[in-house]
Amino acid sequence: MHTTLLVAGASGHLGRLVLQHLRRLGAHHLIATTRTPSSGQRYADFDNADSLPAAFAGAQRMLLISTALGYAGPRRVAQHRNAIDAAVRAGVKSIVYTSLLGAVNDDHTQTETMLRDSGLPHIILRNAYYMEPLRDTLAAAAGCGKLVSAATIGRAAYITRDDCALAAAHALLLPPATRQLDIVGPQALSGADLAKIGSEAFGKPIAFSAVGPGERADMLAAQGTPPQLARMIAHVEKALDSGMMDSTSKDYTALTGRQACTLRDFLLRRTRAPERLTDGG
Known part of the structure; x- marks a missing residue:
């Protein structure tokens, strides 16, 4: 008997990529839900x-992509x-949720608690920050010669959205179970590391400078x-000093069977060829 997989938030950046990966991995019985179908x-x-x-009817496993910031x-x-209450009522047997690495006392941890209370088997994917915004940040830094951040010593294991989507697709294909996985890139990078990699990718010197959040x-x-x-950006940058994004977890490779993309490779791919942009989250 086939298993029907549901991707909620299917019209966003991540949802579209997950559906592409699921089809590539051989999944045929798919439900895609969105506010703009x-x-x-x-x-x-x-x-x-x-x-x-009605949207969730017939699904056995659901990917719950956290809604927009x-x-x-x-x-x-x-x-x-x-979404969780409706999934339980619709007879969904398990849920995969895209959470945030280092989440503490926030929307993500409240959602994780709701999943535990639901009684359903669930996989929590604690994703690191996306790599994609770094391209524009580092391109601008290459233009002025300086990368500025409120983080001083903080490191982050940035990961591409596509790698997060592949991880979500593989997690959705797993038999129902309760697990928490840290989905992170292969390197935890400091601001100085970002400046060095950006200098190499764009061929211009970039100096790193840390300033106070204010x-x-x-x-x-x-x-x-x-x-x-x-203020929010400054707060997020400063929070990196807590170590919230500093991870060397191998969960991504164990789940997908491949290595996540490095920042250097990501930047070089996109400085050598035009980037195709999509919208969504």
Whole structure:
């Protein structure tokens, strides 16, 4: 008997990539749900619990992609609660959830608690920060010769979105079980490491400079970043000093059977050829 897999958030960056990997891995019985469905997809809005039973009907395993950062806080927790409750009622047998490496007392940890309380087998993928934004950051740093961050000694094991999608596809294909996996890149990189790799990729010297979070937020705001977003970026950068993203886990390789892409390879691929952009999360 076949197993039907459901990808919630299928129209976003990550969801689309997961579906591509699932098909490449031989999965044929797929349900794709989104708030903006196209042909062959089902409508599902996590803000509207009534929309979810029909969307989830017939699925045995579900990938719950955490909703957008713009919904962070009580709204995102409520969205995830609606999705988990609907999955239980629809007879879903297991859930894979995209969480965040180093999450503490936030929306992700609340969602992890809800999954434990649901009684369903579940796999929590604690993803490191995406590598993709670093390309523009380092390209800009190459232009001015300086990479500035509120992090001083913090390291992060950045990983590509595509590698996260492959990990999610493999996790969704596993038999139901409860596990937590750290999905990280092959290297935990400091700001100085980023500057060195960026210099090599773009062929221009980049110096690394650490500043206080207040000064960093002011710098970003002066460059046109909305003040609230500037403060959030500075906070996220400074949080790296806690070690939250400093991981050498081998879970990705054990799950997928391959090595994750390095930052150097990622940058060199995209400095030598035009990048095809997609939208979503």
